[in-house]
Amino acid sequence: xxxxxxxxxxxxxxxxxxxxxxxxxxxxxxxxxxxxxxxxxxxxxxxxxxxxxxxxxxxxxxxxxxxxxxxxxxxxxxxxxxxxxxxxxxxxxxxxxxxxxxxxxxxxxxxxxxxxxxxxxxxxxxxxxxxxxxxxxxxxxxxxxxxxxxxxxxxxxxxxxxxxxxxxxxxxxxxxxxxxxxxxxxxxxxxxxxxxxxxxxxxxxxxxxxxxxxxxxxxxxxxxxxxxxxxxxxxxxxxxxxxxxxxxxxxxxxxxxxxxxxxxxxxxxxxxxxxxxxxxxxxxxxxxxxxxxxxxxxxxxxxxxxxxxxxxxxxxxxxxxxxxxxxxxxxxxxxxxxxxxxxxxxxxxxxxxxxxxxxxxxxxxxxxxxxx
Amino acid sequence: xxxxxxxxxxxxxxxxxxxxxxxxxxxxxxxxxxxxxxxxxxxxxxxxxxxxxxxxxxxxxxxxxxxxxxxxxxxxx
Numbered sequence: 001x002x003x004x005x006x007x008x009x010x011x012x013x014x015x016x017x018x019x020x021x022x023x024x025x026x027x028x029x030x031x032x033x034x035x036x037x038x039x040x041x042x043x044x045x046x047x048x049x050x051x052x053x054x055x056x057x058x059x060x061x062x063x064x065x066x067x068x069x070x071x072x073x074x075x076x077x078x079x080x081x082x083x084x085x086x087x088x089x090x091x092x093x094x095x096x097x098x099x100x101x102x103x104x105x106x107x108x109x110x111x112x113x114x115x116x117x118x119x120x121x122x123x124x125x126x127x128x129x130x131x132x133x134x135x136x137x138x139x140x141x142x143x144x145x146x147x148x149x150x151x152x153x154x155x156x157x158x159x160x161x162x163x164x165x166x167x168x169x170x171x172x173x174x175x176x177x178x179x180x181x182x183x184x185x186x187x188x189x190x191x192x193x194x195x196x197x198x199x200x201x202x203x204x205x206x207x208x209x210x211x212x213x214x215x216x217x218x219x220x221x222x223x224x225x226x227x228x229x230x231x232x233x234x235x236x237x238x239x240x241x242x243x244x245x246x247x248x249x250x251x252x253x254x255x256x257x258x259x260x261x262x263x264x265x266x267x268x269x270x271x272x273x274x275x276x277x278x279x280x281x282x283x284x285x286x287x288x289x290x291x292x293x294x295x296x297x298x299x300x301x302x303x304x305x306x307x308x309x310x311x312x313x314x315x316x317x318x319x320x321x322x323x324x325x326x327x328x329x330x331x332x333x334x335x336x337x338x339x340x341x342x343x344x345x346x347x348x349x350x351x352x353x354x355x356x357x358x359x360x361x362x363x364x365x366x367x368x369x370x371x372x
Numbered sequence: 373x374x375x376x377x378x379x380x381x382x383x384x385x386x387x388x389x390x391x392x393x394x395x396x397x398x399x400x401x402x403x404x405x406x407x408x409x410x411x412x413x414x415x416x417x418x419x420x421x422x423x424x425x426x427x428x429x430x431x432x433x434x435x436x437x438x439x440x441x442x443x444x445x446x447x448x449x
Contacts, residue, residue: 222443233427
């Protein structure tokens, strides 16, 4: 029996609707709390091509809501684990694993290739980038976002019946200033909320692809799981909102959306210094050179852990949230990050660029470091 | 007449209420000024305003008995 028989039997669906799903190509940006349930239902429904974009790795604190991953996946790339899990369950779809983050440089090329985008990201810069790229390329997108016990979901850049297409900028013209809106890493979240909102995103995607039902086009839906209240609002084009969108792909590529590059494992000495000063107890500087290797570094609070011993003794570093490895030129410290990733999945690991020979290193820039 | 105000997300948290009633103001701009005075924390926050479940742009007249919603953007995922 066809695995889609139950949905083919549904009114306004039929073989035609199923064919539309199997010919569709959907990009899911972010394989986290929203992305996991969305991906599961898109794959279960038989969407033909699913692109999974996420440069992040699984950490233990993800597991309460990112239901495609388990303990054994900690430290692995989310997009790779997700693609593998889904292809084991539903081998009849094509999964494209994109293990990096969306940037102004790569956005157009990736989005151009798909029919529909699901914005399952966890930050404003990427949300505005998706909005602008989709508007320029004429792709509809389904956006989901959460805050504590509340979720919001909307379908943008899709005209429907007599309603014109709206963009996220018709609702919120510019990204909010600074870090005024806390994310769920700071405020906490129960897994079921992104579970529900991500599932609704998949539902909207399926409606749009199958041309079935009323998509949330030109609307935004708020849901509060604490009070069980929901609220649907109409959005209309805001005069002048299109002027905040880049005029073409070239302008999009060169615009600074302020996307934090979280895959970047290299940090400068200046950043390292800032971090060490701001929260001494949770960050640590680790020298992975051999004992006695010159130039000597006499910084307080620096641990020495030669690369050859790192796998045996790395457990010592478990109590630190952020670990900054350095060596002579920044090569062995990169190896240290790679070696320690599986052993310390809950810590942020960095390699200090250029090592002690870098002009900004504490050895070279003694005056600057000595002042503190 | 009074206006019903529904608050969402961080706005509700800063107001410490999901729903309040205030005296009728003529426009959304007047209402916003009143809210900023009563809840100074709102001044720093971005939010969209809906009147009777429609997002409004800029200043909009408020009919007696209108329902206003204050909707901040969410970023979590």
